[in-house]
Amino acid sequence: MDSIEKEISRGRRTFIKKVLGGTVAGSLLLVIPAGAMDLANIPEQITGMRGKTGPFITEKKFAFIVDITRCIGCGSCCVADKNEYQVPDGMYRTWVERYVIDDEDNVYVDCPNGGLDGYQEPRQDIPHPIRDTFFVPKLCNMCEHPSCVQVCPVGATYQTEDNFVLIDAKRCVACGYCIQACPYGIRYINPETRTADKCSWCYHRVRKGLLPACVDVCPVQARKFGDLNDKDSEVYKILHQPHVVSVLKPGMGNKPSLHYVGLRREVV
Amino acid sequence: MNPEHGMAVATALTNYVFPNELHVHWSLMIVLYPYITGIVAGAFIVSSLYHVFHIEALKPVSRYALVFALAFLAFATAPLLIHLGHPERAMSMMFTPSPTSAMAGFGYIYSAYAIVLILEILFIYRPTLVALKQEATGFQKPLYNILTIGSDNVSEKSLALDHKIIAFLAAIGIPMACTLHGYVGFIFGGVKANPMWATPLMPVIFLLSASVSGIAGIILSYILIKTFTRKFIDMDCIRTLIKFLWGCFILDFVFEMLELFSHAYMATHHWEALRDLYFGPLYNSFWVAQVFIFSVIPLVLLGILSLVKLPDSWVKFWGSLVSFMILIQVILMRWNVVIGGQLMSKSERGHTTFHPMWFEKEGILVSIIIMLLPIVFLFILSKVFPFWLDDDTVAEKQLT
Numbered sequence: 001m002d003s004i005e006k007e008i009s010r011g012r013r014t015f016i017k018k019v020l021g022g023t024v025a026g027s028l029l030l031v032i033p034a035g036a037m038d039l040a041n042i043p044e045q046i047t048g049m050r051g052k053t054g055p056f057i058t059e060k061k062f063a064f065i066v067d068i069t070r071c072i073g074c075g076s077c078c079v080a081d082k083n084e085y086q087v088p089d090g091m092y093r094t095w096v097e098r099y100v101i102d103d104e105d106n107v108y109v110d111c112p113n114g115g116l117d118g119y120q121e122p123r124q125d126i127p128h129p130i131r132d133t134f135f136v137p138k139l140c141n142m143c144e145h146p147s148c149v150q151v152c153p154v155g156a157t158y159q160t161e162d163n164f165v166l167i168d169a170k171r172c173v174a175c176g177y178c179i180q181a182c183p184y185g186i187r188y189i190n191p192e193t194r195t196a197d198k199c200s201w202c203y204h205r206v207r208k209g210l211l212p213a214c215v216d217v218c219p220v221q222a223r224k225f226g227d228l229n230d231k232d233s234e235v236y237k238i239l240h241q242p243h244v245v246s247v248l249k250p251g252m253g254n255k256p257s258l259h260y261v262g263l264r265r266e267v268v
Numbered sequence: 269m270n271p272e273h274g275m276a277v278a279t280a281l282t283n284y285v286f287p288n289e290l291h292v293h294w295s296l297m298i299v300l301y302p303y304i305t306g307i308v309a310g311a312f313i314v315s316s317l318y319h320v321f322h323i324e325a326l327k328p329v330s331r332y333a334l335v336f337a338l339a340f341l342a343f344a345t346a347p348l349l350i351h352l353g354h355p356e357r358a359m360s361m362m363f364t365p366s367p368t369s370a371m372a373g374f375g376y377i378y379s380a381y382a383i384v385l386i387l388e389i390l391f392i393y394r395p396t397l398v399a400l401k402q403e404a405t406g407f408q409k410p411l412y413n414i415l416t417i418g419s420d421n422v423s424e425k426s427l428a429l430d431h432k433i434i435a436f437l438a439a440i441g442i443p444m445a446c447t448l449h450g451y452v453g454f455i456f457g458g459v460k461a462n463p464m465w466a467t468p469l470m471p472v473i474f475l476l477s478a479s480v481s482g483i484a485g486i487i488l489s490y491i492l493i494k495t496f497t498r499k500f501i502d503m504d505c506i507r508t509l510i511k512f513l514w515g516c517f518i519l520d521f522v523f524e525m526l527e528l529f530s531h532a533y534m535a536t537h538h539w540e541a542l543r544d545l546y547f548g549p550l551y552n553s554f555w556v557a558q559v560f561i562f563s564v565i566p567l568v569l570l571g572i573l574s575l576v577k578l579p580d581s582w583v584k585f586w587g588s589l590v591s592f593m594i595l596i597q598v599i600l601m602r603w604n605v606v607i608g609g610q611l612m613s614k615s616e617r618g619h620t621t622f623h624p625m626w627f628e629k630e631g632i633l634v635s636i637i638i639m640l641l642p643i644v645f646l647f648i649l650s651k652v653f654p655f656w657l658d659d660d661t662v663a664e665k666q667l668t
Contacts, residue, residue: 092287109284109617138286147461153372154360171360174353176293177371183461185286185614189293194353252460268615 039208045216046227049209056161057207061228062257063163063235064201064212065245066137069262070222073098073135075118077214077223082116084202084213091188093199094139094214099266102128107266136267137223139214140165140186140199141248141256148178148187148198157196163257164203169195183252201225285613285620292610292622295630297347299602300638302452302474303481304344305378306598309449310482311337312385312441317512319438325508332655333486334389339646340485341382346638351630370451370458377451381444388437390415391430393653395422400654411652449478456605463538463616464545464609469527476520477598483513484594489646491588493655500658503580507573510587514570517594521563524601541616549611549619554604562597566590 044050049057073096081087081094096115100108100123108126119135146165148157156171157178172195179187179196190197202212206225210216215223226233238261239245246263247256260267311333317323318330349355362379365372390397398420401412419426453474456465487509494501531542546554569590573583611619625631 090290095287097284107617109615111284111287114287150368151370151459152366153369153374154357154364155366171357172354173357173360175348175351175371177369177455179288179293180459180465180610181461183614185289188288188291189353268617 042210044209045211046206046209046225047230048227049207052207058161059229060162062142062201062206063226063228063239064139064142064215064258065224065235065238065261066139066258067222067224067261068134068136068264068267070220071096071135071137072220072222073115073119074219075115076217076219077137078114078116080213080217081199088191091190091197093186093197094137097136097138097267098123099132099134099136099264100126100130101132101266102126103131104128134264136260137214138184138186139258140201141184141254141258142201144255144257145253147181147183147252147254148196151177151181153177160203164201166200166203167196167198169193169197172196183249183254284615284617286615289610289613289615290620292607292620294351294606294610295622296624296632296635297351297630297638299599299606300347300635301344301351302449302606303599303602304340304347304638304642305452306449306474306478306481306602307485308337308341308344308381308482309445309475309478310480310484311340311486312445312482313479314483314486314509314512316438316442316445319434320442323508325502325504328502328505328657329486329490329509331389331392331653331657332490333482334385334392335649335653335655336486336489336646337482338385338389339649340642341378341385342645343638343642344378346641347635350634350638370455373451374455377444377448381441381448384437384441384444388434388441389653390417391434391437394419394430395427396654398422415652446475450475456609461614462609462612463531463536464542464612465605467527467530469523469530470605473520473523473527473601476516476523477601479516480513480520480594481598483509483516484591484598487513488588488591488595491584491591495584499656501580501584503583506583506587510570510583510590511574513591513594514567514574517563517567517570521567524563525559538616541612545608545612545619549621550604550608553600554608558597558600558604562593562600566593566597569593 039050048060075096078092078094078096085093087093092114094114095111096119097109097111098115098119102108106128108123110123115135115137142163142165144163146157146159149159149165152158153175154171154173156168156173157165158168159165174189174195176189176196179189182198187196187198189195202210202214205212212223212225215225224234224238226235228236228239230236239259243261244263245259245261247259248263248267314326315330315333315337318326349358352358359375361372362375365375394416397412397416401409401416401420404412450471453471456462456474457467457470459465487506490509491501491506528546531539569586572578573586573590578586607622611622613619624635626633628634
């Protein structure tokens with residue numbers, strides 16, 4: 001009996017000690033910045049990116065792959081993107097299109113609110129039986145020969161050595177020529193900065209070893225991002241294995257670094 | 269197929285526009301920009317027909333055409349600056365241009381052309397300005413001092429040198445005027461992403477329509493100014509201008525139609541979208557207005573005016589009317605190219621709409637003001653540079 005009571009009181013003492021300790025530690029955490037957001041505590045999603053200096057990452061060649069056969073049209077990527085950049089309403093850095101093909105081979109495409117709300121209801125206005133339907137996420141194609149860079153009169157749109165096409169908002173005059181030149185309709189004038197704006201494949205995250213926000217949140221891995229110089233990367237494997245892979249508007253000659261798995265001929 | 273279903277399919281098939289393309293980025297200001305530069309280039313060509321090609325009949329408007337060109341040139345950049353999101357950075361196009369950009373050359377081409385035009389005006393007007401300087405009082409004196417560049421020498425030797433310089437400036441001015449406007453056409457023609465714009469014919473069409481608008485502007489303003497100031501109108505000059513207008517407009521209209529015809533005939537995968545555009549949202553502004561009312565009718569009128577011997581009063585009335593119609597034709601063409609090209613989404617599955625507002629930054633009111641400013645400036649210039657040789661005995665002597 002004695003030993004049991006002893007045991008209980010010891011447990012009680014330990015319990016009280018732990019509660020006190022926890023309370024003190026917890027209170028301290030509230031006062032002292034916890035460092036939970038410290039980059040070092042977030043696992044590196046793209047290897048070999050941390051601790052890099054200099055403006056460009058030269059030894060990497062990034063590629064983006066969208067797997068149309070996987071996309072479920074949930075819109076998570078669009079929401080993540082809007083949150084990441086506070087994209088003004090009515091403008092889209094990325095969007096998800098819904099394709100519906102009926103028995104008569106008619107193609108119906110829509111993209112209400114850029115797909116931000118997800119496709120929760122089927123289309124009701126198709127007069128014939130539907131034979132196929134799929135979703136196509138769109139974002140910057142990061143062309144190897146970008147028209148936007150070619151036409152920008154002041155060099156505000158430029159290409160980095162690691163294949164990103166970015167915009168210097170401090171130089172952009174907002175002439176809108178890049179908007180006309182982009183074959184993919186990716187660009188818009190941001191009404192807040194009054195400069196051209198577009199998807200950047202989350203360059204700021206990539207530089208810190210993190211995946212683009214849309215890739216990070218995709219629940220079905222329809223969006224993939226990685227380094228083509230890394231033979232173990234998923235993007236390398238997809239592009240070097242016998243998959244059905246294509247790019248948008250190949251005839252434009254822009255050579256996009258954005259590839260689509262299972263791209264259908266109906267997609268423009 | 270049930271016709272109702274057919275309708276539903278047609279609508280559904282043609283209404284997907286990429287989400288960032290619902291808004292038309294290049295609006296009225298970019299319609300006015302090639303319109304104004306076109307008038308400048310065209311007016312200069314009229315002047316060169318006399319100064320370089322010695323078409324004697326055009327002598328009465330040879331000086332006026334240059335001042336007219338200058339009045340419009342002064343405001344050619346106004347719509348561009350209003351359009352830019354950051355006009356305060358506009359000069360970086362000249363200081364740090366991107367060599368691959370078709371747009372980056374504009375500042376240089378425009379400035380070089382402006383310099384040639386201003387120099388030519390100053391040399392042509394030099395004897396007149398020297399004479400005016402003698403009579404000038406008050407603030408006019410320093411002004412004429414600057415305009416004569418301090419030289420009062422109007423000796424025969426000096427005027428002979430002036431003549432050579434004028435011929436040289438006019439000669440280099442022609443390729444520059446053609447470059448200026450051919451280049452503006454290329455700004456559109458070089459956009460491969462837009463199947464309506466991306467045609468090598470675009471610079472040709474822009475250049476021809478520029479000549480047409482310049483000649484029409486000169487005819488209309490010449491008749492109006494002379495009529496309102498109750499001065500003598502040189503009918504030989506008007507008739508010659510009308511013939512040139514007819515010739516240029518035949519070429520212009522033929523090329524405009526050829527461009528559309530080649531699209532239709534080659535019928536690449538873009539044609540379906542283009543056809544939907546021309547026969548959809550552009551039907552009224554293109555087929556009804558630009559082609560039928562303001563091209564076919566003026567072509568017939570110009571043909572009659574050029575081939576049939578008509579009384580002077582008829583030539584004056586119908587000549588002004590047809591010139592006015594041509595000026596409308598050219599702005600419609602600019603509208604249909606600039607706005608029309610953007611209505612079609614790069615999804616090639618639909619088109620957006622565009623309705624200009626009266627009171628927005630790039631709206632109708634601002635456009636009207638911009639088009640009135642060159643006319644006001646032309647009036648101010650008329651106080652410094654007398655337009656007509658018949659009230660200017662000094663220049664009359666020099667030019668003969």
